[in-house]
Amino acid sequence: MSRMTLLIKEHAKPSIQEILEAGKFLVTGEIGPPKGTDLEEMIEHINLLKDKVHAMNITDNQSSVMRYPSLGTAILIKELGGEPTLQVTCRDRNRLAIEADLLFAYTRGIRSVLCLTGDSIPVGDHKDAKGVFDLESVQLLQLIRNMEEGRDSAGNELKGGVKFFKGAIVTPEAVPLEPQILKFEKKIEAGAQFFQTQAVYDMDNFKRFMERARKINDKVYICCGLVLLTSPGQIKYMNNNVPGVFVPENLAREMEDAPKEERLNTGIRIMARQIRQLIDEKICDGVHIMAIGKEDVVPKILEEAGVDITKM
Amino acid sequence: MIITTSKPFEEVLKELEGEQKVFIVGCGSCAATCETGGEPQVAEMKAKLEAEGKTVTGTVVYEEVCHELNTKRKFRENKEAVEAAEGFLVMCCGAGVQSVREATDKPVHPACNTMFLGNIVRHGHFVEKCSLCGDCVLEDFGAICPVTRCHKGILNGPCGGTDEGKCETDKEKDCGWTLIYNQLEKMGKLDRFRRIYGLKNWQANMKPGRVIFERKGGGE
Numbered sequence: 001m002s003r004m005t006l007l008i009k010e011h012a013k014p015s016i017q018e019i020l021e022a023g024k025f026l027v028t029g030e031i032g033p034p035k036g037t038d039l040e041e042m043i044e045h046i047n048l049l050k051d052k053v054h055a056m057n058i059t060d061n062q063s064s065v066m067r068y069p070s071l072g073t074a075i076l077i078k079e080l081g082g083e084p085t086l087q088v089t090c091r092d093r094n095r096l097a098i099e100a101d102l103l104f105a106y107t108r109g110i111r112s113v114l115c116l117t118g119d120s121i122p123v124g125d126h127k128d129a130k131g132v133f134d135l136e137s138v139q140l141l142q143l144i145r146n147m148e149e150g151r152d153s154a155g156n157e158l159k160g161g162v163k164f165f166k167g168a169i170v171t172p173e174a175v176p177l178e179p180q181i182l183k184f185e186k187k188i189e190a191g192a193q194f195f196q197t198q199a200v201y202d203m204d205n206f207k208r209f210m211e212r213a214r215k216i217n218d219k220v221y222i223c224c225g226l227v228l229l230t231s232p233g234q235i236k237y238m239n240n241n242v243p244g245v246f247v248p249e250n251l252a253r254e255m256e257d258a259p260k261e262e263r264l265n266t267g268i269r270i271m272a273r274q275i276r277q278l279i280d281e282k283i284c285d286g287v288h289i290m291a292i293g294k295e296d297v298v299p300k301i302l303e304e305a306g307v308d309i310t311k312m
Numbered sequence: 313m314i315i316t317t318s319k320p321f322e323e324v325l326k327e328l329e330g331e332q333k334v335f336i337v338g339c340g341s342c343a344a345t346c347e348t349g350g351e352p353q354v355a356e357m358k359a360k361l362e363a364e365g366k367t368v369t370g371t372v373v374y375e376e377v378c379h380e381l382n383t384k385r386k387f388r389e390n391k392e393a394v395e396a397a398e399g400f401l402v403m404c405c406g407a408g409v410q411s412v413r414e415a416t417d418k419p420v421h422p423a424c425n426t427m428f429l430g431n432i433v434r435h436g437h438f439v440e441k442c443s444l445c446g447d448c449v450l451e452d453f454g455a456i457c458p459v460t461r462c463h464k465g466i467l468n469g470p471c472g473g474t475d476e477g478k479c480e481t482d483k484e485k486d487c488g489w490t491l492i493y494n495q496l497e498k499m500g501k502l503d504r505f506r507r508i509y510g511l512k513n514w515q516a517n518m519k520p521g522r523v524i525f526e527r528k529g530g531g532e
Contacts, residue, residue, distance in 0.1 A: 117471045120464060123480060135512075139468065175476045176477070179505070182493075182502070
């Protein structure tokens with residue numbers, strides 16, 4: 001047995017690939033690492049979620065804000081008995097650094113990677129930093145595929161390769177949508193096996209997108225991204241500032257009509273309803289829940305949606 | 313052309329601290345168009361420095377300060393004022409400043425910030441459309457450069473930060489990839505958009521850039 005195989009521990013949980021290929025509805029959550037070394041709250045969230053969701057994404061310096069690293073957190077999730085999906089962005093690392101990280105991730109049992117270009121530097125908290133963008137999401141997917149075939153991006157042979165379940169992002173409500181659709185096709189061509197969407201709220205729109213996506217390719221798995229709504233202010237902010245995210249009028253009103261102390265519960269109720277609809281109407285292959293700091297309410301959302309992954 | 317902006321006058325004054333006698337170099341090419349280093353700006357700078365008690369030993373404004381041989385010639389032509397100066401204030405791009413550096417060992421100070429290689433949209437309005445990458449990709453993208461006109465310089469389509477044709481970094485700026493999409497669609501060449509563009513060679517112009525053309529026989 002090679003040294004590398006020894007490093008990969010027995011996997012306690014099925015991978016998201018195994019779940020999707022078994023035809024089960026995938027339920028994933030998200031962990032946003034802290035700014036600093038106090039991991040207590042994040043560990044609490046991981047422990048709370050690890051048996052409630054199939055896997056947890058770990059954001060990679062989300063919104064260009066420097067944080068505890070996604071790779072370190074992915075390993076931590078494994079150590080705690082959860083299943084991580086490693087997010088890799090191209091903003092902070094060039095091809096050498098990304099390849100090296102992927103080698104490391106593979107030897108530590110990370111099986112799923114979500115490939116993103118990454119937000120731009122000026123939207124974050126290190127506004128004077130140099131953005132790398134040596135490559136972007138499509139090229140990253142290709143780079144991983146090359147590594148799986150035993151070569152790095154310079155064409156050099158790897159002594160021991162990698163194998164990942166490769167994911168990417170699509171924004172169903174992007175304006176204009178056509179370039180986004182073409183990029184979606186390119187991501188599939190470059191090796192994307194699963195997609196998580198940008199936050200979606202209008203389920204009729206999403207259904208139309210899914211019809212189109214299925215026509216383009218009915219093999220890739222698509223999981224609907226949902227962001228927890230928490231207040232009228234947050235809805236207003238997202239509608240005005242987050243590209244490709246639109247909260248429709250009826251949901252905004254539902255939140256506005258709720259008394260202050262009921263807002264979080266309203267958000268939970270809305271998301272639970274949407275998850276139920278995704279499952280009942282078989283709209284897509286899974287849901288990716290982004291609670292953004294409110295990870296502790298994810299079990300409640302799933303309970304209200306009547307979702308228990310142990311019984312699926 | 314090379315787009316420059318003027319450094320704040322306080323910053324210029326700080327650069328010149330300890331130097332009483334100053335010689336000013338302006339550029340009649342790019343900096344004149346940008347109104348950062350042409351004749352009027354050099355005259356204005358001279359007056360402001362004199363108001364601060366400095367002695368301006370001389371000024372010179374000529375085309376292409378970046379031309380090193382030409383700069384040396386101009387310095388010879390202004391020998392007296394140049395020799396009297398304790399330092400040089402150069403009102404043009406960084407290339408011009410360093411051209412002056414080749415002509416003297418005395419302190420040389422930049423009066424401008426060098427911004428980008430720019431297109432002139434109209435008087436006083438400049439935009440960056442080429443970032444001098446050394447490996448031109450314009451042929452593939454409808455003659456709109458994704459390396460420059462997309463903030464991230466990515467090569468396979470818009471990122472998730474694009475919104476109604478604008479960039480996430482600045483709602484006043486066009487999303488380069490939306491421009492490229494629209495152009496290719498207009499030309500009936502969306503197949504180019506669909507093509508996956510592999511990793512770019514970012515070392516095509518390995519810094520510092522250097523090009524030496526072989527002299528052709530029979531010429532000058």
